[in-house]
Amino acid sequence: MQRIKIYGSGISGNCLKVKWTADLLGISYDWIETDILKGETRTEAFLALSPAGQIPVVVLDDGRVLEQSCAIMLYLAEQAGSDLIPTDAYEKAKMTGWLFWEQNFHESSIAVRRFRKRFAGLSDEELDPSLLSRGNTSLQLMEDHLTDHPFFGGSKLGLPDIALVAYTRMAGDGGYTLNDYPHVVKWIASVQAALGIPPYSEESI
Ligand SMILES: N[C@@H](CCC(=O)N[C@@H](CS)C(=O)NCC(=O)O)C(=O)O
Known part of the structure; x- marks a missing residue:
């Protein structure tokens, strides 16, 4: 390309x-x-x-x-002809399912609350309460998946891991407590290592 x-x-x-x-x-x-x-x-x-x-x-x-x-x-x-896209139709559909879920449920709560709290400067009282509950529901679903799977893309890092880690690692900015989700914390470290990116911190942006 x-x-x-x-x-x-x-x-x-x-x-x-x-x-x-x-x-x-x-x-x-x-x-x-x-x-x-x-x-x-x-x-x-x-x-x-x-x-x-x-x-x-x-x-x-x-x-x-x-x-x-x-x-x-x-x-x-x-x-790029990458094996990040599964050849098996079912596996491909599972992968795209996670990408749709990320946009439809995860990003629309965690990223939105983060933006409104950190960048638009809204107080917790001004924020729609459903953002916190839907974000925590997302994190719990990820925690449950990661209890018996190393990644969302299958046995190794895949596109869903890259998509999901983006706002998950920033969730603290939005008032979510990542330490309540130990498998998620461990997975974030694995994805960051696989991508060769440093841990997220508020100071890094
Ligand atoms: N679903 C879109 C969302 C894109 C989006 O929300 N972009 C934000 C930045 S993260 C933006 O450009 N906001 C500026 C605006 O809407 O004016 C995607 O995944 O690309």
Whole structure:
């Protein structure tokens, strides 16, 4: 695959997922840091590139544009001919099921609460209480899975692990207590080691 452009932000788990996948696959890219807090996804130029006004956005070497973090991860892995995409249809459906769950349930609670608490500065009283309960339900479901599975992608690191670790490791920012989920904590360390990334800390962004 030729060099691609990734419009992303270092504070965004959705963007980091794409970066880590590209790094793992050895895909070369230019990273264009895009500040959502300064409205850089809402400029006329950005909206002309991607009308949804959100990052990550990938521009392929021929100018075609891709949006949605998990779709981009799937595309990169498929183009690279990586074994991150299972050949067996059932295994592939299980993998995509985790990616859909991440977006539909996990990201929509944990990432949203983190953003509103840490970046929008809302107090706990101002936050929708369902965000905390749905985030904890997500973490408990992950804890239960990890009790007898090393990863979400099967016996080794897969795309669901990359997708899920992005906001799980940042959950403390959103007021979730990761230490209540010991298998999750251990899994985060394994995924970070496999990706060659340092542990998350508030100071790192
Ligand atoms: N489902 C999308 C979500 C993208 C998204 O929510 N992006 C956020 C950053 S994490 C954004 O661009 N927010 C700025 C805005 O909506 O104005 C994905 O996975 O790519």
